[in-house]
Amino acid sequence: MSAPNLSNNSLPFLLVGIPGLEALHVWISIPFCLTYIMTLLGNCTVILTIRLDASLHEPMYYFMSMLAAIDLVFSTAVVPKMLGVFWLGTREIAFEGCFIQMFFIHTFTAVESGVLLAMSFDRYIAICHPLRYSTILSRSRTTKIGLLALARGIAVMIPLMCHLTSLPYCKNRVIPHSYCEHMAVVELACASPTISNLYSITVATLLVGLDSIFITFSYSMILRSVLRLSKEARLKALSTCGSHIAIILLFYIGGLLSMYLQLFSLDLDPHIRVLVADFYLTVPPMLNPLIYGIKTKQIREQMVKLIERLVGLRIHLLIRTRQLLREGGSPRRQLVPS
Template sequence: MPSPNQTNTNSLPFLLTGIPGLEDLHIWFSIPFCFMYIMTLLGNTMILLAVRLDKSLHEPMYYFISMLAVIDLIFSTAVVPKLLGVFWLGSREIVFEACFIQMFFIHTFTAVESGVLLAMSFDRYIAICNPLRYSTILTSSRTIQIGLLSLARGAAVMTPLMCLLTSLPYCESRVIPHSYCEHMAVVKLACADPSVSDLYSIIVATLLVGTDSVFITISYGMILRSVLRLPSQEARLKALSTCGSHICIILLFYIGGLLSMYLQMFSFGLAPHIQVLVADFYLTVPPMLNPFIYGIKVKQIRRGIFRLLEKLAGLMFSHAYKGRRDAQRARRSP
């Protein structure tokens, strides 16, 4: 017989707390999150436009960077607009289906990003260790296939988890002590035993992150061995510099992800708002920083962005000049 606080229809909405214990400061927290979201949109859009419009960037490495830009845009858009709605408007309610759709996007594209980072390490391995065969091994079509395979893998492993979670009965007290539908915070509201979904999520996370990180480590181990065999120090530094931005993104993704995950699983005596803020920053800071890391580290991306900005400035100048000339003609005409 169901308990009094259990509902048989999963039709009731969830309520997002925001940052527990700091609700009075929501308006102030909204400022950095809004700024980061705007910078994320601008930075990643600039990367996509630069790669799209500059034919010299139509190479596998830059296609992978474009994939990361798309993932970052999806990450931020899945979380920040609703988060700002909670902070600004007190719009705490999120319908049952929307909550799990948000969760699906977050987890799926976390897995997709891990796959793309693995593909990028393979790209760097081929470029440095076997450069003569680079253009034959990594063609544009094969790069797109790798991206689609990463997307299919992420969706395939996360769909069963969503089915398990949505099939659980949830209690009538549906307050999520978080600013988005974080997996572990939502599962705690279930009125049934979630051990199957917990076991599945742990196995999937361990296999995905563990396998990808092991292969990335192996790739960079082989890259380092090849680089150390180069005859001159200049050649070694040049080869390693091409990997610098990728290594920064990898560390930001995996270290930040592990920190966020373990703080959700084990509180370590930390206040709830610390756990929530770490999870929020993990989903908002890397998407903002990634375009700047590539813009600073990758010379070709930087040049492509500058050329794009020059074109935009030229278009704006020509449009303004044309408007001024038309206005002058209008004043001269009787």
């Protein structure tokens, strides 16, 4: 019995896509493709803006760039393969590739939760203890917080991955999903999924529960301090914190809804559960840079300056190229001013 199981564990899995809606895959792929393009553009712009502008080299913006990097990894782990299933019918995914994809999805979900907690702590220090802000959240300490969030995500996923890859997968290899969703894959194992399901639910509930408690505490203290400020300062603080809270609610509510819909069918059609899970992995990474970038004045201003600089450089190159062509020179020569 062990030999067949071992050989089966080297066979690839097959992704269905959206069960029951296979005929509409091409049309369904359009919003996911547009969402992914906006995710790449938005998050790369945020990272580039923060990287190039020295005035944004502060803990709050470092955490924003961490969130943008997480969202890039998060969505890239899922969407390209999903579009391959929708457009090209490349449903096959290698056994190792399936669990690598699962590892990245769940690890960076936990990492993002840690970064959101760090951002709430950052706002708490900035508003409630502004004089101690630079000493409490130094650059090195901010880096350590980011690494700690990454280490926590990896630490909670390694035991689950070790358990899942050791299970014998001797049923059919068809995953009724658009990606290697944990509970859908476990259902294909010829062993009880109780341990993995219990572990994932316990870890997710503890992480979300503890992080949510600390985030709630941070913002309750912020609210108490903000009420003592002037009207203008109060509106500015509430505007910044409001965008944070919107992202936090979108992330946690969407994640818990997706997980519990996979666990409890609730007589819903399979395609509804899959679509909820797909939108949870694709929509928040697109919205995060929009909300943070638009609501944060400094990033918004620097984004505009960066775009103006790039457009100006492009126009200068075009003008310089035309001048060289009229003069009979080669456009390959130096096109930027010395």
